[in-house]
Amino acid sequence: MKEVIHTPVPLVEEEEYHINMGPQHPSTHGVLRLVVTLQGEIVKSLKPHCGYIHRGIEKMCEKDTYPQIIHLTDRIDYLSAHINNHAVCLLVEKALEIEVPERVKYVRTIMDELARIQSHQLWWASFGMDLGGLTCFFYGLRDREKILDIWEETTGARFLQSYYTPGGLLWDIHPNFQKDVKAFIKYFRKKIRDYDNILSGNVIFRERSRNIGLMSKEDAISWGVTGPSGRGSGWSCDVRKHHPYALYDKVDFKEILYTEGDTLARYLVRMDEMRESMNIIEQLIDNIPEGDFTAKMKAVIKLPAGEYYQRVESARGDLGLYCISDGNKTPYRMKFRTPSFSNLSVLDHISRDLKIADLVAIGGSLDLVIPDIDR
Amino acid sequence: MKEFFKYFADIFTGVRSLLIGMSVTGKYFFSPGQIVTQQYPENRKTLKMYDRFKGEVIMPHDENNHHRCTGCAICELNCPNGSIEVISARIDGPDGKKVRIIDQHIYHLGMCTFCSLCVKTCPENALAFGQEFEHAVFDRTVLTKILNQPGSSILKEIA
Numbered sequence: 001m002k003e004v005i006h007t008p009v010p011l012v013e014e015e016e017y018h019i020n021m022g023p024q025h026p027s028t029h030g031v032l033r034l035v036v037t038l039q040g041e042i043v044k045s046l047k048p049h050c051g052y053i054h055r056g057i058e059k060m061c062e063k064d065t066y067p068q069i070i071h072l073t074d075r076i077d078y079l080s081a082h083i084n085n086h087a088v089c090l091l092v093e094k095a096l097e098i099e100v101p102e103r104v105k106y107v108r109t110i111m112d113e114l115a116r117i118q119s120h121q122l123w124w125a126s127f128g129m130d131l132g133g134l135t136c137f138f139y140g141l142r143d144r145e146k147i148l149d150i151w152e153e154t155t156g157a158r159f160l161q162s163y164y165t166p167g168g169l170l171w172d173i174h175p176n177f178q179k180d181v182k183a184f185i186k187y188f189r190k191k192i193r194d195y196d197n198i199l200s201g202n203v204i205f206r207e208r209s210r211n212i213g214l215m216s217k218e219d220a221i222s223w224g225v226t227g228p229s230g231r232g233s234g235w236s237c238d239v240r241k242h243h244p245y246a247l248y249d250k251v252d253f254k255e256i257l258y259t260e261g262d263t264l265a266r267y268l269v270r271m272d273e274m275r276e277s278m279n280i281i282e283q284l285i286d287n288i289p290e291g292d293f294t295a296k297m298k299a300v301i302k303l304p305a306g307e308y309y310q311r312v313e314s315a316r317g318d319l320g321l322y323c324i325s326d327g328n329k330t331p332y333r334m335k336f337r338t339p340s341f342s343n344l345s346v347l348d349h350i351s352r353d354l355k356i357a358d359l360v361a362i363g364g365s366l367d368l369v370i371p372d373i374d375r
Numbered sequence: 376m377k378e379f380f381k382y383f384a385d386i387f388t389g390v391r392s393l394l395i396g397m398s399v400t401g402k403y404f405f406s407p408g409q410i411v412t413q414q415y416p417e418n419r420k421t422l423k424m425y426d427r428f429k430g431e432v433i434m435p436h437d438e439n440n441h442h443r444c445t446g447c448a449i450c451e452l453n454c455p456n457g458s459i460e461v462i463s464a465r466i467d468g469p470d471g472k473k474v475r476i477i478d479q480h481i482y483h484l485g486m487c488t489f490c491s492l493c494v495k496t497c498p499e500n501a502l503a504f505g506q507e508f509e510h511a512v513f514d515r516t517v518l519t520k521i522l523n524q525p526g527s528s529i530l531k532e533i534a
Protein backbone atom coordinates (compact mmCIF):
# COMPACT_ATOMS: atom_id res chain seq x y z
CA MET A 1 0.00 0.00 0.00
CA LYS A 2 1.28 3.36 -0.93
CA GLU A 3 2.02 5.59 1.99
CA VAL A 4 -0.04 8.74 2.09
CA ILE A 5 2.12 11.76 2.65
CA HIS A 6 0.33 13.72 5.23
CA THR A 7 1.24 17.35 5.68
CA PRO A 8 -0.84 19.06 8.29
CA VAL A 9 -2.25 22.30 7.05
CA PRO A 10 -2.87 24.76 9.81
CA LEU A 11 -6.27 26.38 9.73
CA VAL A 12 -4.85 29.84 10.01
CA GLU A 13 -1.55 30.05 8.28
CA GLU A 14 0.45 32.77 9.93
CA GLU A 15 -2.61 34.88 9.59
CA GLU A 16 -3.00 37.29 12.36
CA TYR A 17 -5.92 39.52 12.89
CA HIS A 18 -6.77 42.32 15.23
CA ILE A 19 -9.73 42.69 17.41
CA ASN A 20 -10.64 45.60 19.59
CA MET A 21 -11.34 44.81 23.18
CA GLY A 22 -13.09 47.88 24.39
CA PRO A 23 -13.53 50.84 24.66
CA GLN A 24 -16.87 49.40 25.78
CA HIS A 25 -16.05 45.98 27.06
CA PRO A 26 -17.27 44.77 30.42
CA SER A 27 -13.94 43.27 31.41
CA THR A 28 -11.86 46.39 30.86
CA HIS A 29 -13.83 48.10 33.66
CA GLY A 30 -13.98 51.40 31.91
CA VAL A 31 -13.16 52.97 28.61
CA LEU A 32 -9.90 51.24 27.82
CA ARG A 33 -9.29 50.02 24.29
CA LEU A 34 -6.97 47.08 23.81
CA VAL A 35 -6.06 46.26 20.22
CA VAL A 36 -5.29 42.58 20.47
CA THR A 37 -3.41 40.78 17.70
CA LEU A 38 -4.63 37.23 17.62
CA GLN A 39 -3.67 34.07 15.88
CA GLY A 40 -6.70 31.94 16.25
CA GLU A 41 -7.34 32.25 19.93
CA ILE A 42 -3.76 32.98 20.91
CA VAL A 43 -2.81 36.49 21.90
CA LYS A 44 0.25 37.48 19.90
CA SER A 45 0.53 41.04 21.06
CA LEU A 46 -1.58 43.75 22.50
CA LYS A 47 -1.61 47.50 22.27
CA PRO A 48 -3.49 49.59 24.78
CA HIS A 49 -4.96 52.82 23.49
CA CYS A 50 -5.49 55.23 26.33
CA GLY A 51 -7.02 58.63 26.46
CA TYR A 52 -10.74 57.99 26.23
CA ILE A 53 -11.30 59.48 29.64
CA HIS A 54 -8.47 62.00 29.68
CA ARG A 55 -9.63 65.09 31.51
CA GLY A 56 -6.39 67.02 31.74
CA ILE A 57 -6.27 66.90 35.50
CA GLU A 58 -2.57 67.75 35.61
CA LYS A 59 -3.20 70.87 33.56
CA MET A 60 -6.23 71.81 35.64
CA CYS A 61 -4.08 71.61 38.75
CA GLU A 62 -1.99 74.46 37.41
CA LYS A 63 -4.86 76.89 37.76
CA ASP A 64 -6.15 75.58 41.08
CA THR A 65 -4.98 76.42 44.55
CA TYR A 66 -3.76 73.59 46.74
CA PRO A 67 -7.04 73.09 48.63
CA GLN A 68 -8.84 73.04 45.29
CA ILE A 69 -6.53 70.38 43.88
CA ILE A 70 -7.82 67.92 46.47
CA HIS A 71 -11.16 67.49 44.77
CA LEU A 72 -9.46 66.74 41.46
CA THR A 73 -7.35 63.97 42.92
CA ASP A 74 -10.53 62.20 44.01
CA ARG A 75 -11.28 61.75 40.38
CA ILE A 76 -7.97 60.21 39.37
CA ASP A 77 -8.41 56.88 41.04
CA TYR A 78 -11.91 57.10 42.38
CA LEU A 79 -11.64 53.86 44.32
CA SER A 80 -8.88 55.20 46.52
CA ALA A 81 -10.11 58.78 46.75
CA HIS A 82 -9.04 59.19 50.37
CA ILE A 83 -5.54 57.98 49.63
CA ASN A 84 -5.11 60.35 46.71
CA ASN A 85 -6.27 63.25 48.87
CA HIS A 86 -3.77 62.14 51.45
CA ALA A 87 -0.95 62.47 48.94
CA VAL A 88 -1.73 66.13 48.23
CA CYS A 89 -2.13 66.91 51.91
CA LEU A 90 1.17 65.26 52.79
CA LEU A 91 2.90 67.14 49.99
CA VAL A 92 1.64 70.50 51.20
CA GLU A 93 2.37 69.67 54.83
CA LYS A 94 5.87 68.54 53.95
CA ALA A 95 6.58 71.69 51.97
CA LEU A 96 5.27 73.98 54.70
CA GLU A 97 6.73 71.84 57.50
CA ILE A 98 3.45 71.56 59.32
CA GLU A 99 2.93 68.94 61.97
CA VAL A 100 -0.67 67.73 61.89
CA PRO A 101 -2.42 66.76 65.14
CA GLU A 102 -2.30 63.11 66.23
CA ARG A 103 -6.06 62.76 65.83
CA VAL A 104 -5.79 63.66 62.17
CA LYS A 105 -3.14 61.02 61.60
CA TYR A 106 -5.30 58.37 63.23
CA VAL A 107 -8.39 59.25 61.27
CA ARG A 108 -6.48 59.48 58.02
CA THR A 109 -4.86 56.10 58.50
CA ILE A 110 -8.19 54.47 59.29
CA MET A 111 -9.88 56.11 56.33
CA ASP A 112 -7.06 55.05 54.02
CA GLU A 113 -7.35 51.47 55.12
CA LEU A 114 -11.11 51.53 54.73
CA ALA A 115 -10.50 52.81 51.21
CA ARG A 116 -8.13 49.95 50.57
CA ILE A 117 -10.64 47.39 51.82
CA GLN A 118 -13.52 48.75 49.76
CA SER A 119 -11.34 49.00 46.69
CA HIS A 120 -10.29 45.38 47.05
CA GLN A 121 -13.88 44.38 47.73
CA LEU A 122 -15.01 45.95 44.49
CA TRP A 123 -12.07 44.39 42.70
CA TRP A 124 -12.93 40.98 44.13
CA ALA A 125 -16.53 41.42 43.07
CA SER A 126 -15.70 42.36 39.50
CA PHE A 127 -12.85 39.89 39.17
CA GLY A 128 -15.18 37.08 40.15
CA MET A 129 -17.71 38.35 37.67
CA ASP A 130 -15.12 38.51 34.88
CA LEU A 131 -14.38 34.85 35.46
CA GLY A 132 -18.02 33.90 35.45
CA GLY A 133 -19.03 34.02 39.09
CA LEU A 134 -21.84 36.52 39.20
CA THR A 135 -22.53 35.74 42.85
CA CYS A 136 -19.25 37.36 43.80
CA PHE A 137 -20.42 40.62 42.39
CA PHE A 138 -23.43 40.79 44.67
CA TYR A 139 -21.59 39.71 47.77
CA GLY A 140 -18.73 42.09 47.18
CA LEU A 141 -20.95 45.08 46.62
CA ARG A 142 -23.18 44.18 49.56
CA ASP A 143 -20.24 44.40 51.93
CA ARG A 144 -18.73 47.46 50.27
CA GLU A 145 -22.00 49.27 50.93
CA LYS A 146 -21.26 49.18 54.65
CA ILE A 147 -18.07 51.17 54.18
CA LEU A 148 -19.77 53.64 51.89
CA ASP A 149 -22.40 54.21 54.57
CA ILE A 150 -19.72 54.88 57.18
CA TRP A 151 -18.15 57.42 54.85
CA GLU A 152 -21.42 59.04 53.97
CA GLU A 153 -22.13 59.62 57.63
CA THR A 154 -18.75 61.22 58.34
CA THR A 155 -17.72 62.89 55.10
CA GLY A 156 -21.07 63.49 53.43
CA ALA A 157 -20.22 61.63 50.26
CA ARG A 158 -20.05 58.00 49.35
CA PHE A 159 -17.56 58.05 46.56
CA LEU A 160 -15.67 61.29 45.97
CA GLN A 161 -15.24 62.47 49.51
CA SER A 162 -12.64 65.27 49.38
CA TYR A 163 -12.48 64.79 53.11
CA TYR A 164 -8.88 65.77 53.79
CA THR A 165 -7.66 69.32 53.63
CA PRO A 166 -4.07 70.48 53.84
CA GLY A 167 -3.39 70.44 57.56
CA GLY A 168 -6.22 68.23 58.67
CA LEU A 169 -9.73 67.16 57.94
CA LEU A 170 -12.77 68.95 56.62
CA TRP A 171 -14.93 68.06 59.59
CA ASP A 172 -14.44 66.03 62.69
CA ILE A 173 -15.49 62.41 62.55
CA HIS A 174 -19.11 61.61 63.24
CA PRO A 175 -19.87 60.46 66.80
CA ASN A 176 -20.96 57.08 65.43
CA PHE A 177 -17.79 56.58 63.43
CA GLN A 178 -15.87 54.38 65.86
CA LYS A 179 -18.88 52.24 66.68
CA ASP A 180 -19.73 51.72 63.01
CA VAL A 181 -16.19 50.86 62.00
CA LYS A 182 -15.91 48.31 64.78
CA ALA A 183 -19.23 46.78 63.77
CA PHE A 184 -18.04 46.63 60.20
CA ILE A 185 -14.79 44.86 61.08
CA LYS A 186 -16.69 42.29 63.08
CA TYR A 187 -19.11 41.80 60.21
CA PHE A 188 -16.49 41.62 57.52
CA ARG A 189 -14.28 39.15 59.34
CA LYS A 190 -17.16 36.71 59.00
CA LYS A 191 -17.95 37.59 55.42
CA ILE A 192 -14.43 37.32 54.11
CA ARG A 193 -14.59 33.63 54.94
CA ASP A 194 -17.45 33.41 52.46
CA TYR A 195 -15.23 35.05 49.87
CA ASP A 196 -12.67 32.33 50.37
CA ASN A 197 -15.24 29.58 50.25
CA ILE A 198 -16.87 30.87 47.10
CA LEU A 199 -13.91 31.92 45.01
CA SER A 200 -10.47 31.36 46.52
CA GLY A 201 -11.00 27.66 47.08
CA ASN A 202 -13.08 27.03 43.99
CA VAL A 203 -11.44 24.48 41.73
CA ILE A 204 -12.56 26.13 38.49
CA PHE A 205 -11.24 29.50 39.57
CA ARG A 206 -7.94 28.08 40.78
CA GLU A 207 -7.31 26.17 37.58
CA ARG A 208 -8.18 29.18 35.46
CA SER A 209 -5.90 31.54 37.30
CA ARG A 210 -2.93 29.41 38.23
CA ASN A 211 0.17 29.76 36.05
CA ILE A 212 -1.24 32.33 33.70
CA GLY A 213 0.10 35.84 33.34
CA LEU A 214 3.43 34.93 34.85
CA MET A 215 5.41 37.98 35.87
CA SER A 216 8.84 37.55 37.38
CA LYS A 217 10.23 39.85 40.01
CA GLU A 218 12.57 41.33 37.40
CA ASP A 219 9.63 42.05 35.11
CA ALA A 220 7.75 43.73 37.90
CA ILE A 221 10.69 45.97 38.70
CA SER A 222 11.54 46.87 35.12
CA TRP A 223 7.93 47.68 34.23
CA GLY A 224 7.37 49.46 37.51
CA VAL A 225 4.46 47.27 38.54
CA THR A 226 3.76 48.29 42.11
CA GLY A 227 1.05 47.57 44.60
CA PRO A 228 -0.53 44.17 45.10
CA SER A 229 0.31 43.22 41.50
CA GLY A 230 4.02 43.75 42.09
CA ARG A 231 3.92 42.07 45.49
CA GLY A 232 2.39 39.02 43.86
CA SER A 233 5.74 38.62 42.12
CA GLY A 234 7.69 38.86 45.32
CA TRP A 235 8.79 42.48 44.93
CA SER A 236 8.67 44.19 48.28
CA CYS A 237 7.40 47.58 47.17
CA ASP A 238 4.94 48.68 49.84
CA VAL A 239 5.36 52.43 50.35
CA ARG A 240 3.73 52.08 53.75
CA LYS A 241 6.65 49.90 54.86
CA HIS A 242 9.54 51.53 53.05
CA HIS A 243 8.61 55.21 53.31
CA PRO A 244 6.07 55.30 56.13
CA TYR A 245 3.71 58.23 56.35
CA ALA A 246 0.84 58.99 58.76
CA LEU A 247 0.90 56.23 61.39
CA TYR A 248 2.25 53.35 59.35
CA ASP A 249 5.52 53.32 61.26
CA LYS A 250 3.61 52.87 64.53
CA VAL A 251 1.16 50.15 63.62
CA ASP A 252 2.15 46.55 63.33
CA PHE A 253 1.34 45.03 59.97
CA LYS A 254 2.84 42.61 57.49
CA GLU A 255 3.69 43.34 53.92
CA ILE A 256 1.99 40.60 51.94
CA LEU A 257 4.34 38.91 49.51
CA TYR A 258 3.75 35.99 47.20
CA THR A 259 6.47 34.75 44.91
CA GLU A 260 4.54 32.84 42.25
CA GLY A 261 3.88 35.90 40.12
CA ASP A 262 0.78 34.46 38.48
CA THR A 263 -2.79 35.64 38.49
CA LEU A 264 -3.64 33.55 41.51
CA ALA A 265 -0.79 35.09 43.51
CA ARG A 266 -2.00 38.59 42.74
CA TYR A 267 -5.45 37.52 43.83
CA LEU A 268 -4.19 36.09 47.10
CA VAL A 269 -2.16 39.21 47.88
CA ARG A 270 -5.31 41.31 47.77
CA MET A 271 -7.30 38.88 49.87
CA ASP A 272 -4.60 38.92 52.54
CA GLU A 273 -4.29 42.68 52.31
CA MET A 274 -7.93 43.09 53.24
CA ARG A 275 -7.28 41.10 56.42
CA GLU A 276 -4.12 43.08 57.12
CA SER A 277 -6.01 46.36 56.68
CA MET A 278 -8.56 45.18 59.19
CA ASN A 279 -5.73 44.47 61.63
CA ILE A 280 -4.42 47.99 61.17
CA ILE A 281 -7.83 49.52 61.77
CA GLU A 282 -8.37 47.42 64.87
CA GLN A 283 -5.13 48.67 66.36
CA LEU A 284 -6.14 52.29 65.85
CA ILE A 285 -9.87 52.58 66.19
CA ASP A 286 -10.05 52.50 69.97
CA ASN A 287 -7.12 54.85 70.49
CA ILE A 288 -8.12 57.89 68.46
CA PRO A 289 -6.84 60.70 70.68
CA GLU A 290 -8.93 63.76 71.45
CA GLY A 291 -7.81 67.00 69.92
CA ASP A 292 -8.15 69.30 66.97
CA PHE A 293 -9.15 67.92 63.64
CA THR A 294 -7.04 70.40 61.77
CA ALA A 295 -3.79 72.24 62.24
CA LYS A 296 -3.64 76.01 62.06
CA MET A 297 -3.32 76.95 58.42
CA LYS A 298 -3.06 80.26 56.65
CA ALA A 299 -6.08 81.20 54.57
CA VAL A 300 -3.97 81.29 51.41
CA ILE A 301 -1.52 78.43 51.08
CA LYS A 302 1.64 79.22 49.16
CA LEU A 303 4.39 76.64 48.87
CA PRO A 304 7.98 77.91 48.90
CA ALA A 305 9.53 77.76 45.44
CA GLY A 306 11.05 74.38 44.74
CA GLU A 307 10.33 70.81 43.79
CA TYR A 308 8.43 68.36 45.95
CA TYR A 309 7.69 64.69 45.66
CA GLN A 310 5.34 62.65 47.77
CA ARG A 311 4.54 58.95 47.55
CA VAL A 312 1.66 57.08 49.05
CA GLU A 313 0.47 53.52 48.70
CA SER A 314 -2.89 53.62 47.01
CA ALA A 315 -5.00 50.51 46.60
CA ARG A 316 -3.37 49.94 43.22
CA GLY A 317 0.22 50.74 44.04
CA ASP A 318 2.69 53.52 44.36
CA LEU A 319 1.07 56.89 43.72
CA GLY A 320 3.64 59.62 43.27
CA LEU A 321 2.97 63.32 43.24
CA TYR A 322 5.56 65.61 41.75
CA CYS A 323 5.05 69.30 42.18
CA ILE A 324 7.05 72.30 41.08
CA SER A 325 6.13 75.46 42.87
CA ASP A 326 7.25 78.92 41.94
CA GLY A 327 6.06 80.37 45.20
CA ASN A 328 2.56 81.18 44.06
CA LYS A 329 -0.67 79.84 45.44
CA THR A 330 -1.06 77.53 42.47
CA PRO A 331 1.57 74.96 41.47
CA TYR A 332 3.69 75.65 38.42
CA ARG A 333 3.49 72.01 37.38
CA MET A 334 1.84 69.01 38.92
CA LYS A 335 2.55 65.49 37.76
CA PHE A 336 0.90 62.32 38.98
CA ARG A 337 2.72 59.05 38.74
CA THR A 338 -0.29 56.80 38.78
CA PRO A 339 0.09 53.10 39.49
CA SER A 340 -2.44 51.82 36.96
CA PHE A 341 -0.53 53.34 34.06
CA SER A 342 2.58 51.29 34.77
CA ASN A 343 0.54 48.24 35.66
CA LEU A 344 -1.18 48.41 32.28
CA SER A 345 2.15 48.59 30.46
CA VAL A 346 3.11 45.08 31.55
CA LEU A 347 -0.12 43.55 30.23
CA ASP A 348 1.31 43.00 26.74
CA HIS A 349 4.34 41.21 28.12
CA ILE A 350 2.56 38.84 30.46
CA SER A 351 -0.35 37.90 28.23
CA ARG A 352 1.56 36.87 25.09
CA ASP A 353 0.94 33.37 23.78
CA LEU A 354 -2.00 32.84 26.07
CA LYS A 355 -5.62 32.40 25.14
CA ILE A 356 -7.79 35.47 24.83
CA ALA A 357 -10.00 34.21 27.65
CA ASP A 358 -6.97 34.34 29.91
CA LEU A 359 -6.46 37.97 28.97
CA VAL A 360 -9.65 38.80 30.83
CA ALA A 361 -8.35 37.09 33.94
CA ILE A 362 -4.94 38.72 33.71
CA GLY A 363 -6.37 42.17 33.09
CA GLY A 364 -8.67 41.72 36.04
CA SER A 365 -5.84 40.62 38.29
CA LEU A 366 -3.92 43.82 37.58
CA ASP A 367 -6.88 45.77 38.98
CA LEU A 368 -6.80 48.60 36.47
CA VAL A 369 -8.81 51.74 37.03
CA ILE A 370 -9.06 53.57 33.75
CA PRO A 371 -9.34 57.19 34.98
CA ASP A 372 -6.17 56.45 36.91
CA ILE A 373 -4.44 55.61 33.62
CA ASP A 374 -5.70 58.59 31.65
CA ARG A 375 -6.08 61.20 34.41
CA MET B 376 0.15 4.58 40.14
CA LYS B 377 0.75 7.86 41.91
CA GLU B 378 -0.68 9.71 38.94
CA PHE B 379 -3.70 7.51 39.12
CA PHE B 380 -4.46 8.36 42.74
CA LYS B 381 -3.77 12.01 42.17
CA TYR B 382 -6.30 12.05 39.37
CA PHE B 383 -9.04 10.86 41.69
CA ALA B 384 -7.86 13.00 44.56
CA ASP B 385 -8.13 16.05 42.30
CA ILE B 386 -11.65 15.14 41.33
CA PHE B 387 -12.58 14.68 44.94
CA THR B 388 -11.10 18.02 46.14
CA GLY B 389 -12.60 19.75 43.13
CA VAL B 390 -16.10 18.51 43.84
CA ARG B 391 -15.62 19.29 47.51
CA SER B 392 -14.64 22.92 46.76
CA LEU B 393 -17.72 23.30 44.58
CA LEU B 394 -19.92 21.97 47.35
CA ILE B 395 -18.39 24.37 49.86
CA GLY B 396 -19.13 27.27 47.52
CA MET B 397 -22.68 26.05 46.94
CA SER B 398 -23.25 25.75 50.66
CA VAL B 399 -22.53 29.48 51.00
CA THR B 400 -24.90 30.50 48.24
CA GLY B 401 -27.46 27.98 49.50
CA LYS B 402 -27.26 29.46 52.97
CA TYR B 403 -28.09 32.93 51.65
CA PHE B 404 -30.80 31.50 49.43
CA PHE B 405 -32.69 29.98 52.33
CA SER B 406 -31.85 32.48 55.07
CA PRO B 407 -30.85 35.77 53.54
CA GLY B 408 -30.59 37.42 56.93
CA GLN B 409 -30.73 41.18 56.67
CA ILE B 410 -32.29 42.38 53.42
CA VAL B 411 -29.93 44.93 51.99
CA THR B 412 -31.83 46.00 48.88
CA GLN B 413 -33.62 49.31 49.23
CA GLN B 414 -36.95 49.62 47.47
CA TYR B 415 -35.98 53.07 46.34
CA PRO B 416 -38.79 54.92 44.64
CA GLU B 417 -41.34 53.32 46.96
CA ASN B 418 -39.53 54.20 50.16
CA ARG B 419 -39.19 57.88 49.34
CA LYS B 420 -41.26 58.90 52.33
CA THR B 421 -39.15 57.07 54.86
CA LEU B 422 -35.79 57.50 53.17
CA LYS B 423 -33.57 59.65 55.33
CA MET B 424 -30.12 60.73 54.24
CA TYR B 425 -27.32 61.27 56.73
CA ASP B 426 -27.12 64.76 58.21
CA ARG B 427 -23.88 65.60 56.48
CA PHE B 428 -25.00 64.28 53.10
CA LYS B 429 -23.93 66.61 50.32
CA GLY B 430 -26.93 66.85 48.05
CA GLU B 431 -26.74 70.47 46.96
CA VAL B 432 -25.53 73.78 48.31
CA ILE B 433 -28.25 75.78 50.00
CA MET B 434 -28.46 79.02 51.91
CA PRO B 435 -30.51 78.47 55.06
CA HIS B 436 -33.06 81.18 55.84
CA ASP B 437 -34.72 81.66 59.21
CA GLU B 438 -38.44 82.11 59.76
CA ASN B 439 -38.26 85.89 59.12
CA ASN B 440 -36.63 85.30 55.74
CA HIS B 441 -33.19 86.33 56.95
CA HIS B 442 -29.98 84.77 55.70
CA ARG B 443 -26.42 85.30 56.86
CA CYS B 444 -24.72 86.19 53.57
CA THR B 445 -22.85 89.49 53.37
CA GLY B 446 -21.96 89.22 49.70
CA CYS B 447 -18.23 89.04 50.33
CA ALA B 448 -17.71 86.58 47.42
CA ILE B 449 -15.20 84.46 49.27
CA CYS B 450 -17.16 81.38 48.23
CA GLU B 451 -16.97 82.46 44.60
CA LEU B 452 -13.22 82.83 44.93
CA ASN B 453 -12.80 79.40 46.46
CA CYS B 454 -15.00 77.48 44.11
CA PRO B 455 -12.71 75.52 41.78
CA ASN B 456 -15.04 75.43 38.81
CA GLY B 457 -17.02 78.65 38.86
CA SER B 458 -20.24 77.16 40.15
CA ILE B 459 -20.96 80.22 42.24
CA GLU B 460 -21.51 83.77 41.05
CA VAL B 461 -22.08 86.44 43.65
CA ILE B 462 -23.75 89.60 42.47
CA SER B 463 -23.73 92.20 45.19
CA ALA B 464 -25.36 95.60 45.30
CA ARG B 465 -24.66 98.78 47.23
CA ILE B 466 -27.43 100.46 49.13
CA ASP B 467 -27.62 103.35 51.54
CA GLY B 468 -26.97 102.16 55.05
CA PRO B 469 -28.66 103.55 58.17
CA ASP B 470 -25.82 105.97 58.90
CA GLY B 471 -25.73 107.32 55.37
CA LYS B 472 -22.76 105.19 54.24
CA LYS B 473 -23.06 102.79 51.34
CA VAL B 474 -23.15 99.16 52.44
CA ARG B 475 -22.75 96.05 50.37
CA ILE B 476 -25.55 93.55 50.32
CA ILE B 477 -26.11 90.42 48.32
CA ASP B 478 -28.28 90.89 45.27
CA GLN B 479 -28.15 87.45 43.76
CA HIS B 480 -26.21 84.43 44.94
CA ILE B 481 -26.24 82.27 41.81
CA TYR B 482 -25.37 78.61 42.16
CA HIS B 483 -24.89 76.29 39.19
CA LEU B 484 -25.72 72.89 40.57
CA GLY B 485 -24.88 71.25 37.27
CA MET B 486 -21.25 72.30 37.55
CA CYS B 487 -20.76 71.72 41.25
CA THR B 488 -18.37 68.95 42.25
CA PHE B 489 -19.29 68.97 45.94
CA CYS B 490 -15.81 69.78 47.11
CA SER B 491 -17.29 71.60 50.16
CA LEU B 492 -14.87 74.51 49.88
CA CYS B 493 -17.62 77.14 49.70
CA VAL B 494 -19.41 75.82 52.78
CA LYS B 495 -16.14 75.46 54.64
CA THR B 496 -14.66 78.86 53.82
CA CYS B 497 -17.71 81.09 54.14
CA PRO B 498 -16.81 83.42 57.03
CA GLU B 499 -20.46 83.81 58.10
CA ASN B 500 -21.51 80.17 57.74
CA ALA B 501 -24.15 81.34 55.31
CA LEU B 502 -24.04 78.19 53.20
CA ALA B 503 -24.87 74.59 54.02
CA PHE B 504 -25.51 71.32 52.27
CA GLY B 505 -29.07 70.27 51.52
CA GLN B 506 -30.33 66.71 51.56
CA GLU B 507 -32.16 66.79 48.24
CA PHE B 508 -30.59 64.37 45.78
CA GLU B 509 -33.12 63.91 42.98
CA HIS B 510 -31.59 66.38 40.58
CA ALA B 511 -32.36 64.73 37.26
CA VAL B 512 -34.13 67.28 35.06
CA PHE B 513 -34.96 67.66 31.38
CA ASP B 514 -33.72 71.22 31.07
CA ARG B 515 -30.37 72.05 32.55
CA THR B 516 -31.19 75.71 33.10
CA VAL B 517 -33.33 74.49 35.98
CA LEU B 518 -30.09 73.58 37.74
CA THR B 519 -29.03 77.20 37.98
CA LYS B 520 -30.46 78.42 41.23
CA ILE B 521 -30.58 81.68 43.11
CA LEU B 522 -29.87 80.81 46.67
CA ASN B 523 -31.05 83.93 48.46
CA GLN B 524 -34.82 83.87 48.52
CA PRO B 525 -36.76 86.77 47.02
CA GLY B 526 -37.36 89.53 49.53
CA SER B 527 -34.87 88.10 52.00
CA SER B 528 -32.43 90.25 53.88
CA ILE B 529 -29.41 89.76 56.03
CA LEU B 530 -29.70 88.86 59.67
CA LYS B 531 -29.46 91.99 61.83
CA GLU B 532 -26.66 90.73 64.09
CA ILE B 533 -24.28 90.24 61.18
CA ALA B 534 -24.95 93.37 59.19
Ligand code: SF4
Binds near residue numbers: 447461497499
Ligand atom coordinates in the same frame (compact mmCIF):
# COMPACT_ATOMS: atom_id res chain seq x y z
S1 SF4 C 1 -22.17 82.84 51.05
FE1 SF4 C 1 -20.58 83.36 52.56
S2 SF4 C 1 -18.69 83.48 51.40
FE2 SF4 C 1 -20.36 83.54 49.91
S3 SF4 C 1 -20.74 85.74 49.59
FE3 SF4 C 1 -22.13 85.09 51.20
S4 SF4 C 1 -21.04 85.48 53.11
FE4 SF4 C 1 -19.50 85.57 51.48
Ligand code: SF4
Binds near residue numbers: 455489494
Ligand atom coordinates in the same frame (compact mmCIF):
# COMPACT_ATOMS: atom_id res chain seq x y z
S1 SF4 D 1 -19.20 72.58 46.72
FE1 SF4 D 1 -17.30 73.15 45.66
S2 SF4 D 1 -17.83 73.05 43.48
FE2 SF4 D 1 -19.76 73.12 44.61
S3 SF4 D 1 -20.30 75.28 44.67
FE3 SF4 D 1 -19.18 74.83 46.56
S4 SF4 D 1 -17.04 75.34 46.10
FE4 SF4 D 1 -18.13 75.18 44.13
